[in-house]
Amino acid sequence: MHPFRAFLAGLGVVFGVGAVVGMLAIGEGARLESIRQIQEMGVNKIIVRSLVNKGSSNNSDASGEMGIREQDIFHIQDNFDNIQSILPITHWRGRIASQWFEKRSGYVLGVPLEFPEITSSNLIAGKSRFITQKDNDEVAPVCVLGSRMAESLFQFRDPIGESVSVMGEFWTVVGVLDHPADREITGLGSINQMIYIPTDTGLSYWSAPVEKGAVVQFKLLYIVIEDVAQIENTSRRLEAYFRSTHKDKDYEIILPFELMKQQEATQRIFTIVMASIASISLLVGGIGIMNIMLANIYERMREIGTRRALGATRNDILVQFLVESMMLTAIGGAIGAAVGMLLAFLVAQYAEMPTSVTPFSVVISLGVSVLTGIVFGSFPAWKAANLSPIEALRHE
Amino acid sequence: MSINTQFHGKASKGDVLIDLKAIAKHYQMGDQIVHALRPLELQFYRGQFVAIVGPSGSGKSTLLNLLGLLDQPSGGEYWLDGQDVAQLPDHEISQIRCQKIGFIFQSFNLFPNMTVLENVCVPMRYAEKSKAHMEERAYAVLERLGLKDRTGHKPTELSGGQRQRVAIARSLANDPPVLLADEPTGNLDEKTGEEVMEIFRELRSEGRSIIMVTHNPEYEDEVDRVVAIHDGRITRS
Numbered sequence: 001m002h003p004f005r006a007f008l009a010g011l012g013v014v015f016g017v018g019a020v021v022g023m024l025a026i027g028e029g030a031r032l033e034s035i036r037q038i039q040e041m042g043v044n045k046i047i048v049r050s051l052v053n054k055g056s057s058n059n060s061d062a063s064g065e066m067g068i069r070e071q072d073i074f075h076i077q078d079n080f081d082n083i084q085s086i087l088p089i090t091h092w093r094g095r096i097a098s099q100w101f102e103k104r105s106g107y108v109l110g111v112p113l114e115f116p117e118i119t120s121s122n123l124i125a126g127k128s129r130f131i132t133q134k135d136n137d138e139v140a141p142v143c144v145l146g147s148r149m150a151e152s153l154f155q156f157r158d159p160i161g162e163s164v165s166v167m168g169e170f171w172t173v174v175g176v177l178d179h180p181a182d183r184e185i186t187g188l189g190s191i192n193q194m195i196y197i198p199t200d201t202g203l204s205y206w207s208a209p210v211e212k213g214a215v216v217q218f219k220l221l222y223i224v225i226e227d228v229a230q231i232e233n234t235s236r237r238l239e240a241y242f243r244s245t246h247k248d249k250d251y252e253i254i255l256p257f258e259l260m261k262q263q264e265a266t267q268r269i270f271t272i273v274m275a276s277i278a279s280i281s282l283l284v285g286g287i288g289i290m291n292i293m294l295a296n297i298y299e300r301m302r303e304i305g306t307r308r309a310l311g312a313t314r315n316d317i318l319v320q321f322l323v324e325s326m327m328l329t330a331i332g333g334a335i336g337a338a339v340g341m342l343l344a345f346l347v348a349q350y351a352e353m354p355t356s357v358t359p360f361s362v363v364i365s366l367g368v369s370v371l372t373g374i375v376f377g378s379f380p381a382w383k384a385a386n387l388s389p390i391e392a393l394r395h396e
Numbered sequence: 397m398s399i400n401t402q403f404h405g406k407a408s409k410g411d412v413l414i415d416l417k418a419i420a421k422h423y424q425m426g427d428q429i430v431h432a433l434r435p436l437e438l439q440f441y442r443g444q445f446v447a448i449v450g451p452s453g454s455g456k457s458t459l460l461n462l463l464g465l466l467d468q469p470s471g472g473e474y475w476l477d478g479q480d481v482a483q484l485p486d487h488e489i490s491q492i493r494c495q496k497i498g499f500i501f502q503s504f505n506l507f508p509n510m511t512v513l514e515n516v517c518v519p520m521r522y523a524e525k526s527k528a529h530m531e532e533r534a535y536a537v538l539e540r541l542g543l544k545d546r547t548g549h550k551p552t553e554l555s556g557g558q559r560q561r562v563a564i565a566r567s568l569a570n571d572p573p574v575l576l577a578d579e580p581t582g583n584l585d586e587k588t589g590e591e592v593m594e595i596f597r598e599l600r601s602e603g604r605s606i607i608m609v610t611h612n613p614e615y616e617d618e619v620d621r622v623v624a625i626h627d628g629r630i631t632r633s
Contacts, residue, residue: 306505309466310566311494311522313487389466393501 002299006328009292012285013332013372014339017365019276021340024361026347027270029354031263038259040183042118044228046235047254048221048242048370049187052212066214066250068221075241076223087112087222090199091188092209094167098153106149107188108198109219118222121179121191125150127160128175135198142201147178148192166195169205186220231257282368285332286376293325293380296323304384305392307380318385325377326370333369337362369373412475413462413573413605414440419482421458421473432458434628435472440607442573445600447616448609450625457578459625460609464576465489465496477573494522498567502579504559506551512538512562513547519569537565541595558586564595577601577608581615593618 048138050067073086090110094105116123116130123130124147135142143164150159150173159173179191208217223238225231235255242251264316297304304317339360344355421433429554433455440446450456461467462474463482474482481492493499498519516534523597525533538547541561551559560580567575577596581589593615596606600620608619616622 106580302505303507306501306507307500307518307522308490309464309493309505310519311490311570313490313522316485316490316522390461393466393505 001054002296003302005295006292009288010285010328010332010335012148012288013282013329013369014285016278016281016285017333017336017369018339018343019281019369020274020365021337021357022343022347023274023277025269025340025344025355025357026353027274028356028358028361029344029348031267032356033354034263035260038256038263040120040181041162042224043257043260044225044231045118045256046225046231046238047186047256048238049252049254050211050216050219051250051252051396052214052216060211065208065217066211066248067216068218068251070217072242072245073218073221076238076247076256079241080234080237082226082230084224084226085114087114087118087224088199088218089185089220089222090202090209090217091219092167092202092206095165095338096149096153096167097165098159098162100157101155103149103152106193106195108143108195108197108202109185109195110187110202112199116177117197118224119179119183119185119191121177121183123175125158125176128177130175130177131196131198139201139204140198141169141171142174142198144175144177144196145173146190146192146194146196147176148182148190149195150176163194167206169196171197171365188219228257231255278365278368282372285369286327286372289325289329289373290376290380292328292384293321293377296324297321297380297384298338301387301392301395304387305389305395308387308389308392314385317387318381321381322374322377323382325381326373329369329373329377330366333366336369337365340365411442412439413442413477414438415473415475416462417473417475419462419469419474420447421455421462421467423472424462431628433462433469436630437632438623438633439467440574440605442605443600443603444621445596445606445619446608446621446623447619448607448623448625449611449616451611454625454629456625458610458628460576460578460607463607464492464499468603490522494519495570496572496574498570498575500560500563500567500575500577502582504551504556504563504583506559506562506566508551509536511548511550512543512565513552515562516566516569519566523570525570533569534565537568538562541565541566555588556584557591560584560588560592561595564592564599568599574605574607577606579609579611581610581612 003103011337048068068088073088076086077085092108093105094107094108096106111131113131113133130144131142134140143166144163145153145159153159153164154162159176162173164173165170177191177196182190182192184190185194208215209219210216225234235253239253242253307317341357344357347353348355416438418437419433419434420431420435421427422431424632430472448456448459458467462469469482472482475479477496478490484492507518510518513534516538517530520533530597535544535547538544541564542564543558543561546554546558551562554562581592596608597618600606607630622632623630
């Protein structure tokens with residue numbers, strides 16, 4: 001077979017497989033990234049978030065309070081089973097300063113004691129500790145800094161034991177909290193950029209937090225579920241409760257578990273689209289292969305006739321040319337897989353998108369390219385096998 | 397190792413190797429039936445060197461194609477080595493071509509991408525011989541034809557005479573009882589052509605049957621028997 005022409009014909013398969021492997025790597029990277037984000041939220045949790053709808057404040061109750069209220073928490077505690085714990089997060093926003101540096105605006109969160117565990121973040125710096133029940137009981141003015149907040153207020157100094165001014169009040173730093181992947185708290189920002197205080201101390205210093213003119217005492221509720229198998233049931237009941245008590249829909253229920261399922265559905269669509277593109281490109285590649293194999297057989301008529309005379313059966317000839325077209329597409333597929341991996345690497349490198357080449361995508365593309373060789377090599381091989389030996393031998 | 401072949405199988409009719417009974421070939425061309433070969437009776441004997449002669453279009457190539465099982469007769473019986481092979485399915489016919497008939501072509505028909513040794517091994521591959529057997533046999537026939545030091549060469553590196561000797565070696569690979577040669581000297585000069593004829597005579601003297609199509613009248617004196625064909629009919633045999 002003419003090497004250069006075979007190479008040109010194989011290019012269709014090379015690019016087809018290259019595109020498939022590359023695109024699958026990009027898709028897989030995106031999928032892993034969003035799964036990682038969802039898993040960080042925790043699949044055993046339901047998150048309820050307060051929303052402030054502008055223009056609907058006239059519907060809010062007499063206290064001017066919007067979003068999640070204390071009575072919601074009590075109601076859930078008293079009437080729902082399958083709930084391990086409810087972790088409300090209160091937030092304030094204001095000027096924060098150490099004696100060296102200041103931040104004009106930052107979030108101060110009143111969080112439950114289990115906060116580090118539920119968010120899987122770690123205490124760092126020497127004698128770090130988190131907020132304790134004792135702090136709440138004594139209404140102690142202590143705080144824990146997020147690692148990046150600590151850096152911007154103290155730079156290289158050890159913040160433990162130092163004072164921080166938050167909206168005019170002084171707090172003693174008792175710990176530094178860090179999440180290695182800089183995880184976001186739904187709707188607020190990175191864990192590492194917050195200040196954490198005992199909720200009771202915060203409420204005793206300041207009134208309930210205000211957002212866009214409305215009182216929003218609880219920004220978030222983390223509801224930890226006991227039996228994840230029943231999570232959808234519980235979330236349906238929760239949804240029904242909130243729908244009946246919050247007529248102006250000042251809440252949002254986020255189900256990481258549900259997001260995961262949506263993600264999987266999106267992925268399925270992506271896979272179907274990819275498969276369609278792949279089949280079209282491999283169809284084009286396959287037609288190229290059929291073309292070169294027909295030309296190849298025409299050029300090698302005499303060889304076919306001679307082989308028949310020397311004892312080759314029709315089947316021998318069929319197999320010979322099928323193997324040749326399979327080899328052609330397999331080599332094309334292998335080069336294509338390498339091109340795809342290179343593509344994935346370049347995308348990760350220069351477009352800064354996460355990519356992931358799975359062994360499955362490589363195996364499936366190689367398999368499909370070999371299959372292309374068989375499908376599109378069949379007709380030429382069949383033609384070769386059914387040539388009359390005399391005609392073939394007579395061919396110049 | 398001797399290339400010498402004893403008589404193959406059991407001859408069904410004395411020393412008759414090939415027995416053609418009322419064999420004919422005709423085909424449709426438009427609304428006319430062309431009789432390439434009129435029904436004919438013909439025997440070939442073991443250990444004979446036979447030349448088939450005749451002008452072009454006389455039917456001698458058709459006869460050779462029928463003898464070589466490359467074409468199926470329109471009617472009649474073809475007994476080869478005690479078996480009627482006229483109407484067998486493809487895989488059986490292929491095996492008979494492989495085992496019982498050695499082909500030698502005018503333009504050698506060697507495989508250019510293979511070495512001399514590999515070329516000689518091709519018929520043995522189709523006979524599903526073991527690798528050890530193939531190599532041993534290929535070296536033996538190549539040595540017999542004086543090509544011992546050419547085994548690793550490509551056909552393009554050889555002279556015309558050497559190429560035809562490789563082709564003869566290949567035809568002997570499966571030790572067939574009959575060799576069919578289609579104008580084997582047609583692409584060679586007179587001297588190398590004579591060398592090839594000498595090889596055929598030697599093979600004949602070792603007991604092998606050789607049927608050769610030629611239109612070189614000089615060779616008529618060098619063979620055991622001449623079969624002349626004209627207009628699809630045997631005029632001399």
